[in-house]
Every structure is written in structure tokens, then in C-alpha cells.
Amino acid sequence: MIKLNSNHTIPAIGLGVYQTASNTAAAIVETALRVGYRHVDTASIYHNERETCEGILRFLADQSNHHHQVTRADIFYTTKIWDTDHGTAKTEQAIERALDRLRGDSTANEPDRTLGYIDLLLIHSPQTSAPLRQETWQAMEQAVASGRVRSIGVSNYGIAHLDELLSYAKIAPAVNQVELHPWLQRRELVAYCQRHGIVLEAYSPLTRAHKLGGKDAGLVAVARRHARTEAQVLVKWALQRGFVVLPKSVHTDRIKENFNVADFELTESDLQELGDPEAYYTTGWDPTTFKG
Incomplete structure (x- = not known):
């Protein structure tokens, strides 16, 4: 667990459900929670979102195989x-939709079947304008004040975006979620x-x-x-850097593999051997460089 500046704690390994x-x-999601994950992104x-919440709700409702509830x-x-949801009104509406999806597949006859609150709400990227980003952040701060959101943060923010945010934020961002690995x-x-x-x-x-898959000699x-898989080494690299890490998989064996990294440590020489700090190798988009 990692302590956030919001005074909440976040599990260091989370399941990403992109794509x-x-x-x-x-x-x-239900499978991952049974494996031991306690954080879903x-x-x-x-x-x-709704299906992700449904998986969590199903797990919480049926823990027959668990010794500890x-x-x-x-x-x-x-x-x-x-x-596209930046700006005061659009962000408020987006938050309401996100809160509604906390009910999973619940019907109107099941008012109490809900996760109840969002642990962490992020601005997904800075790719709009400074005024819209500010309005969005302030709407998110209001959601924290209402108790419906516990912590707020950003994703894909570069230093310039963070400087801008910290100039007006009443609540500091708890996290910045970006692509990170030994080649980035x-x-x-x-x-x-x-x-x-x-x-x-x-x-x-x-x-x-x-x-x-054997593409990088140092990782191999x-x-x-x-005696670990390459994926386990990359998860451990992130953990030992102090990051929260979000490996994504839809395969049960790999979901387990990515989570089971507690019983080995990388040495300093291992960490130096992995990747290239100068490579700046992105595998997808990179909004941290957005100017606007």
C-alpha cells in the first residue's frame, strides 16, 4: 500500500482494464479480485466502467471461497x-454518470447495490485548454467536498501542466498516471x-x-x-521505483503472474541493466508533451 497526499492509501498493484x-x-475483474488484486483502474x-463495477460488486457479494471477508x-x-468532458458543466455531468455506473448492473429495485463512491478520479489527459482544465479540476474538487470522490489526480500530465494545476489547485493532485517502464x-x-x-x-x-518475448537481452x-518471467521483472521494476503499477491482461494465468511478485527483489545492478533511461520509448500516445 502507498500513502497518498489525500491521506488515503492505494494498493501498489492494480488491474488495468484498457481495451x-x-x-x-x-x-x-472478479477473477483478478479472487487472485488478490484490490485495485482496479x-x-x-x-x-x-459499469461492467468493471459489476465485477467488484459480484466479488463482494460472493466470497464463499475466502477465509477473510x-x-x-x-x-x-x-x-x-x-x-470531451472538460469544463464545469460537462465534468459535473461526467461525474454523475460515473457515480451512476457504480451500481453495476443493479436495477432501480436495488438502491443499495452500489460501490457508493469513487476512490480516485483522474483527468485523463491535458489535451484541451488551460481554462477548461481548471474548470474540470474545480468540479472534481467539489466532488471531493461532497464525499462522493475520495482522491483526485491527473493522467498524462507533463511538468508544465502540473505547474499550471498547482497554481490554482485547492486540493493537490494525489497521483499522475503516465506510461512508465525501463525504456520510458x-x-x-x-x-x-x-x-x-x-x-x-x-x-x-x-x-x-x-x-x-526475448526481444531485449537485458530483460531476458x-x-x-x-527465474521469473519478463513481465514479472517489469512489474517489480516499477514497484521498486516506488510507483503504483497497472499491468493489464485478460488471461487468468497472466493476471496471477503479474500479481505474484512479492517474493523476489531486483538488485541495483539488475535495475541498471534494465532498459535505457535515455530511450524515451513510448508504446502509444504521449499527451505529456501537449502544448495548449
């Missing part, structure tokens, strides 16, 4: 505000966030498989030394 089909998301643009307070649920180390941004008490969350920590060597 997880809506008709399978509930089952995959979705977004409105993923079109699986897990409660809602043990689960950490993250979602995000998409670019963002050392200047990481240092900035650490100075300001902002936790880094690493998405695409497995490089979207760009570096897996470290994995062999520890």
Missing part, C-alpha cells in the same frame, strides 16, 4: 474524465512529482509486449537470473 471488452470485463473512454473499503476503484523512465517528471508529493502510477508497464538476462 477489455465490456462483455468480459465483469468476469475478468478504468476510464469513461474504455466503455467498461473483503469489504468495499478494501477495494480501490479508479476512473477518469475524458477530454521520465526521470525529470518523476523527480518533479516526488518533490511535490504526487504518486506516480505506471500504465503500460509491460510495454504492450513490445519488449517481451534479469528474468533468467531470478
Whole structure:
């Protein structure tokens, strides 16, 4: 668990559900929770918020195989505000939709079947304008004040965006979620966030498989030394850097594999051998560089 500046704690490993089909998301989330995950990360643009919540609700309702009962307070649920929902009115509406989806597949006859609140709400990217970003943040601060959202943060923010945000924020961002892995180390941004008490969350920590499968000699060597998979080494790299890590998979065996990394440690020489701090290798988009 990692302590946030909001005084809440966040599990260090979370399941990312980007590109997880809506008709399978509930089952995959429920499987991950049974494996031991307690943190799930979705977004409105993923079109699986309701199904993600349904998976959590099913797990909480049926824990027949568990010796220790897990409660809602043990689960950490993250979602995000998409670019087209920036601005006061649109953000308020987006938050209402996100809160409604906390009910999963519940009907009007089941008013109490809901997750009740959002643990972490993020601005998904800075790709609008400074005035709209400010309005969005202030609407999110109001959601915290109402008790419906516990912590707020950002995703894909560069240093310039964070400087702008900190100039007006009454609530400091708890996290900045960006792509991070040994070939995209963002050392200047990481240092900035650490100075300001902002936790880094690493998405695409497995490089979207760009570096897996024997493609990188250093990664192969470290994995062999520890008798671990390449994916496990990358998850551990992020954890040992102090990041929250969000590996994504829809396969039960890999969901388990990505989570089971507690019983080995990478050495300093391992960490140095992995990747390239100067590579700046992005596997998808990179809104941290957005100017506007």
C-alpha cells in the first residue's frame, strides 16, 4: 500500500482494464479480485466502467471461497474524465454518470447495490485548454467536498501542466498516471512529482509486449537470473521505483503472474541493466508533451 497526499492509501498493484471488452470485463475483474488484486483502474473512454463495477460488486457479494471477508473499503476503484468532458458543466455531468455506473448492473429495485463512491478520479489527459482544465479540476474538487470522490489526480500530465494545476489547485493532485517502464523512465517528471508529493502510477508497464518475448537481452538476462518471467521483472521494476503499477491482461494465468511478485527483489545492478533511461520509448500516445 502507498500513502497518498489525500491521506488515503492505494494498493501498489492494480488491474488495468484498457481495451477489455465490456462483455468480459465483469468476469475478468472478479477473477483478478479472487487472485488478490484490490485495485482496479478504468476510464469513461474504455466503455467498461459499469461492467468493471459489476465485477467488484459480484466479488463482494460472493466470497464463499475466502477465509477473510473483503469489504468495499478494501477495494480501490479508479476512473477518469475524458477530454470531451472538460469544463464545469460537462465534468459535473461526467461525474454523475460515473457515480451512476457504480451500481453495476443493479436495477432501480436495488438502491443499495452500489460501490457508493469513487476512490480516485483522474483527468485523463491535458489535451484541451488551460481554462477548461481548471474548470474540470474545480468540479472534481467539489466532488471531493461532497464525499462522493475520495482522491483526485491527473493522467498524462507533463511538468508544465502540473505547474499550471498547482497554481490554482485547492486540493493537490494525489497521483499522475503516465506510461512508465525501463525504456520510458521520465526521470525529470518523476523527480518533479516526488518533490511535490504526487504518486506516480505506471500504465503500460509491460510495454504492450513490445519488449517481451526475448526481444531485449537485458530483460531476458534479469528474468533468467531470478527465474521469473519478463513481465514479472517489469512489474517489480516499477514497484521498486516506488510507483503504483497497472499491468493489464485478460488471461487468468497472466493476471496471477503479474500479481505474484512479492517474493523476489531486483538488485541495483539488475535495475541498471534494465532498459535505457535515455530511450524515451513510448508504446502509444504521449499527451505529456501537449502544448495548449
